[in-house]
Amino acid sequence: MTEPHPFQAALASALTYSSGAALPLAVAAVVPHAALMPAVAAGSLAALAVLGALGAATGGAPVLRATVRVSFWGALAMAATAGIGALVGVTVG
Numbered sequence: 888m889t890e891p892h893p894f895q896a897a898l899a900s901a902l903t904y905s906s907g908a909a910l911p912l913a914v915a916a917v918v919p920h921a922a923l924m925p926a927v928a929a930g931s932l933a934a935l936a937v938l939g940a941l942g943a944a945t946g947g948a949p950v951l952r953a954t955v956r957v958s959f960w961g962a963l964a965m966a967a968t969a970g971i972g973a974l975v976g977v978t979v980g
Contacts, residue, residue: 903938910934928965935961 914930915923939957943950972978 907934907938931965932958932961 911927911930911934914926918926936954936958940950940954942948942957943953
């Protein structure tokens with residue numbers, strides 16, 4: 888039986904979250920303002936896909952299936968967030 892390692896789990900979570908946020912931030916720093924929204928959305932989806940594939944490979948799960956699943960639900964979450972924002976009159980851009 889293995890011992891839990893909460894500090895290691897917290898560190899891994901923090902590093903994963905930070906690396907997932909780094910690509911969209913880098914995209915936002917270099918893309919012209921007119922193309923910002925679609926570029927950041929695409930960068931976010933790319934980061935999700937890469938991290939989904941990495942997580943699947945690390946855990947021994949099917950990589951393609953996990954990548955598609957993470958990308959689909961991430962895109963759906965972004966669309967829902969944008970839709971709710973539009974309904975309440977809050978937009979980014």
